[in-house]
Amino acid sequence: MKFSLLLLLLSSSLFGQTTTELLPHIKMFSGYGGNIINIATPEGNILIDSGTAKGAQIITKMIPQVSYLLATHRHQDHIGGNNYYGKQGAKIITHIKTAQYIKERNSGVSKEGYAAITFDKKYSLKLGGEELELIYFPNAHTDGDYVVYFPKYNLIHMADISFGTNYNYLDTKYGATISGLINATKQIIDMIDDNTIIVPGHGELLTRDQLKQNLIMYTEIRNEVKKLKDQGRTLAETIAANPSKKYDRRGEWSFITAEKFVTAIYETLK
């Protein structure tokens, strides 16, 4: 509790854009797209995500040089700085599926912004005395998301596998399923402890208890939707039955309404 209060006091806010000092050499930048983290090491900076194209214009001024850019997944609000950092010589790391997507689709990323390093299940990055574990979780948000875990500091950046306490965006077009989200959340809860600093892809820092509540929320809504689907209800009938009612006050937000979350669950139920 004391620690969270300290983090809050260290945050500075300007037009919704905040910088939070997680540790003296690890800063979180919010309001530029997804939550961004910079780790300053004696051998160079490691940046986790780079925001939207617009957000990256400011981020690249604040952090002009990075040695590694970790792009957690393919969405535009996380890869806006790929071109800039790629051009200035940063090594970009993505999951193999994200790398493929960025190359083949109209992702707004030019050749310089493509991944230099790709991996499938796990990747360990060492630089300037720091060691970061990049861990892939399939089908939780897209088909190519990874989280970044710092065992030494007991800190995790969950990327878009978490939207704080809000309903998650399941990008069903690119592999996300409700079981993928539930599995990833379960595994992350088991991997960390009650003192872990948890950075979601969007929103404020989370506690492990909040993550556990998220897991209950996803599971209960999934079960309700499944019950209706198993009874033969159509998607429209399922939405009308309001299976997420208990959690809408907690989970709904401008982009992911109850209807959108329920639709994604209904469509990806096995």
Ligand SMILES: [Zn+2]
């Ligand atoms: Zn995303």
